[in-house]
Amino acid sequence: MDLVSEAKISQMASMEKVRYIIDEVRKGKILVLEKGLNPMEEAKLIEMTMSAIQPDVFSGIEMQSYPANTDASLLGKFFKKQSNKRLTVIGPANQLKTLKKDRNLISALVSASE
Amino acid sequence: MSMIKRFKVSFSKIFNKMFKKKGACIGIYGPPNAGKTTLSNRILHDWVGNEETMGSVSHIAHETRHAKRRNGLTIEANGHTITLDIVDTPGLATKIDFHDFMEQGMNDVESKKRSKEATEGVIEAVKWLEDLDGVILVMDSTENPYTQVNVTVIGNMEARNLPLLIVANKVDLPDADPGVIKEAFPQHPMVPVSALEGVGMDSFYEALAKQFG
Numbered sequence: 001m002d003l004v005s006e007a008k009i010s011q012m013a014s015m016e017k018v019r020y021i022i023d024e025v026r027k028g029k030i031l032v033l034e035k036g037l038n039p040m041e042e043a044k045l046i047e048m049t050m051s052a053i054q055p056d057v058f059s060g061i062e063m064q065s066y067p068a069n070t071d072a073s074l075l076g077k078f079f080k081k082q083s084n085k086r087l088t089v090i091g092p093a094n095q096l097k098t099l100k101k102d103r104n105l106i107s108a109l110v111s112a113s114e
Numbered sequence: 115m116s117m118i119k120r121f122k123v124s125f126s127k128i129f130n131k132m133f134k135k136k137g138a139c140i141g142i143y144g145p146p147n148a149g150k151t152t153l154s155n156r157i158l159h160d161w162v163g164n165e166e167t168m169g170s171v172s173h174i175a176h177e178t179r180h181a182k183r184r185n186g187l188t189i190e191a192n193g194h195t196i197t198l199d200i201v202d203t204p205g206l207a208t209k210i211d212f213h214d215f216m217e218q219g220m221n222d223v224e225s226k227k228r229s230k231e232a233t234e235g236v237i238e239a240v241k242w243l244e245d246l247d248g249v250i251l252v253m254d255s256t257e258n259p260y261t262q263v264n265v266t267v268i269g270n271m272e273a274r275n276l277p278l279l280i281v282a283n284k285v286d287l288p289d290a291d292p293g294v295i296k297e298a299f300p301q302h303p304m305v306p307v308s309a310l311e312g313v314g315m316d317s318f319y320e321a322l323a324k325q326f327g
Contacts, residue, residue: 039269046208046266047240050233053210055226060209063262067299093209101260103298 001110006035014038018045022052025061025092030110036065036088045090062096064089064106137186137197138326141242144252145263146175146205149283153252153309154184154202160315161189168202174218176232178204181242191319196327200250203242204235206263243270248277248326255282255290255306259298268299277325280304281318286311 002024009017018041024031037045042065049061065088089096089106100107142150154168169178185199210232215225243249251267253259271278280299282292286308296304305321307314 039266039273042262042266043240043243043270046206047237049208050210050236050240053229053233055212055229059211060207063208065262065265067260067265067268093211101258103260 001030001032003032004034006033009033009035014041014044017041018048021045021090022048022061025090026052026058028092028095030089030091030096033088033090036086058092060093062089062091062093062098062108064098064101064108066106067103137199138247139183139199139201139245140248140250140326141201141203141239141246142250142252143203143206143239143267145254145257145261146207147173148205148252148254148257149309150205150252151178151202153250153281153283153307154182154200156309156312156315157187157189157200158184160312160319161187168200174215174220176205176207176210176228176235178202179228179231179235180204181235181238189319189322191316191323192327194323194327196323198322198326201242201246203239204232206236206239206267207232208262210236243267246276248279250279250281250322252281252283252309253295255284255292255295256287259295264299268302278302279321279325281309282306283309286313 012020017037021031022045036042042063045061045063052058053060066086089108091110095111097109097111098106099109142154144150151169151171155171158166158168168182168184171177181201181203183199183201186197187200188195188197210229212225212229215228216222220228249267249271251264253264268278280295280302282295282304284290285292285306292304292306303321303325305314305318307318
């Protein structure tokens with residue numbers, strides 16, 4: 001399992017981040033990103049994951065991030081402040097299984113690679 | 115018709131042609147088996163008639179593997195008439211395992227084919243996100259709403275400042291708890307419905323007109 005700092009991820013362009021995640025996860029790694037991806041990057045990651053799926057080799061990823069913190073104050077609503085990215089865990093679908101998730105807790109089961 | 119009246123009518127037609135707001139294009143999103151196509155079919159049933167459907171439905175996930183668009187759907191609610199294009203999208207997922215289809219009774223070849231088509235469907239659904247004016251996000255009220263698919267779709271709409279309407283579907287089922295969905299995403303309007311039974315559809319159309327009208 002790799003715990004990836006915000007500093008490392010923030011140096012990368014969006015496409016680099018997605019490529020890095022897919023490559024690491026396909027090697028069987030589980031990544032915990034200190035600050036996750038933005039919503040567009042998450043969508044791109046889903047898209048690229050689909051392209052990488054191969055029967056009996058790679059069935060996709062398990063990805064869990066918390067819902068974004070939104071600023072419900074009047075000023076926050078007025079300025080439509082960009083929501084904060086939050087911790088994200090990503091791993092191969094056959095090794096990482098989410099047991100429970102709510103607004104502030106992700107409970108997951110990690111198993112050894114098959 | 116007087117000259118002035120005729121002039122007024124012609125001017126009004128030209129003005130409407132020039133500035134008439136194009137019908138919003140609204141995507142129906144959600145995880146597999148949330149009831150997106152059932153909702154699309156219900157909308158068509160209510161506003162077009164029985165003869166037209168958006169697609170077939172099945173208990174096996176990823177029944178819809180290509181996005182389908184229905185243009186110019188006119189809906190009346192709250193005393194207003196709105197015209198929308200709706201796009202029924204394939205269920206979004208982060209993993210697709212052909213073994214899951216085999217467990218549903220499909221053979222090896224059929225399962226792998228469906229799996230391949232399902233991955234293409236997800237890619238299509240993600241690409242559609244860039245061309246929409248808003249999203250109806252369908253969730254299964256009997257399931258935990260904190261799925262990555264829901265978080266990602268909501269995040270994309272918020273980042274693009276586009277309107278979103280959450281539909282808490284399957285409220286006819288005994289385990290349904292739409293309150294959990296409201297609690298999870300309180301910043302967005304939510305309507306509890308059973309698209310299958312046609313329950314809550316009046317409230318849905320009112321919310322639809324308010325959000326996208």
